[in-house]
Amino acid sequence: MTDSEKKDRIRYVESLLTENGAIDAKIQPRGQGKDEKRTIFWFNGNYYRLGEVTFDGIDDPYIVVSCTDTKKYAEYGLFDDVHAFEYTLSDEETKTEIRFAMGIEDLFTS
Amino acid sequence: MKISFDLDEVLFVSPDTYEVEPELRFPLNRMFPERLRKGTVWLINELHKRGFEVWVYTSSFRTEVYIRSLFRQYGVKFDQIVNGYRHKAEVQGDREMTLPQKMPQHYRISLHIDDEDAIIQNARIYGFRAMQVYEPDPDWAQKIIDEAERIRKLEEGK
Numbered sequence: 104m105t106d107s108e109k110k111d112r113i114r115y116v117e118s119l120l121t122e123n124g125a126i127d128a129k130i131q132p133r134g135q136g137k138d139e140k141r142t143i144f145w146f147n148g149n150y151y152r153l154g155e156v157t158f159d160g161i162d163d164p165y166i167v168v169s170c171t172d173t174k175k176y177a178e179y180g181l182f183d184d185v186h187a188f189e190y191t192l193s194d195e196e197t198k199t200e201i202r203f204a205m206g207i208e209d210l211f212t213s
Numbered sequence: 214m215k216i217s218f219d220l221d222e223v224l225f226v227s228p229d230t231y232e233v234e235p236e237l238r239f240p241l242n243r244m245f246p247e248r249l250r251k252g253t254v255w256l257i258n259e260l261h262k263r264g265f266e267v268w269v270y271t272s273s274f275r276t277e278v279y280i281r282s283l284f285r286q287y288g289v290k291f292d293q294i295v296n297g298y299r300h301k302a303e304v305q306g307d308r309e310m311t312l313p314q315k316m317p318q319h320y321r322i323s324l325h326i327d328d329e330d331a332i333i334q335n336a337r338i339y340g341f342r343a344m345q346v347y348e349p350d351p352d353w354a355q356k357i358i359d360e361a362e363r364i365r366k367l368e369e370g371k
């Protein structure tokens with residue numbers, strides 16, 4: 104997957120956040136450069152941000168959903184990673200994962 | 214009736230010494246490395262089913278978001294979470310005297326489950342109910358259910 108394909112995918116997942124009721128929290132974390140600007144969303148008392156995460160020994164990066172319930176932490180860019188999934192999931196699978204991350208739906212993990 | 218659980222050495226245990234719940238799938242197992250004592254998922258869900266309110270009361274500084282997210286991956290929900298920050302803000306406040314690291318009665322918790330001797334001693338001194346759980350015990354979950362039911366009866370009989 105190219106960088107631009109990954110960017111498009113993240114944009115798609117952000118649109119899913121909005122589709123499920125999240126709104127732009129209009130927070131620009133301190134010390135964050137313009138080019139790495141990522142939207143912080145607000146939904147049901149929590150702030151969400153999407154990003155990319157890699158793991159030791161694994162080549163493929165994952166989309167990570169980060170979250171905090173504290174506005175001050177969001178302003179400082181202090182989030183907990185709460186869920187992660189593959190860039191390559193289907194749209195349907197991605198919708199399920201994002202709804203789980205937002206606390207809307209439960210997943211049955213094994 | 215409210216029942217609360219300590220995390221470390223009670224619900225979070227080492228797989229080297231304890232039987233544990235199945236590991237989360239990759240990459241969630243890397244994001245949430247804590248392993249749950251075997252029976253945790255059944256126990257918390259069973260307590261909810263029986264009408265108990267189930268809380269976490271930990272002196273660790275893991276965030277509420279982290280704790281909730283970890284347990285959600287296992288299909289487990291808590292009614293409320295008291296971590297080190299919340300205890301400091303709500304229980305300790307600006308009192309001059311340092312209070313014990315856990316005061317379940319502040320939240321009207323009827324039974325607290327913990328591994329630490331100090332907490333069990335504090336229960337006697339400060340007048341809250343605590344049950345000690347630490348070493349591997351295949352019946353630990355059932356024992357907690359039995360104790361919770363016993364206390365519920367006592368409280369109802371008051």
Ligand SMILES: [Mg+2]
Pocket residue numbers: 219220221222223327328329
């Ligand atoms: Mg402990």
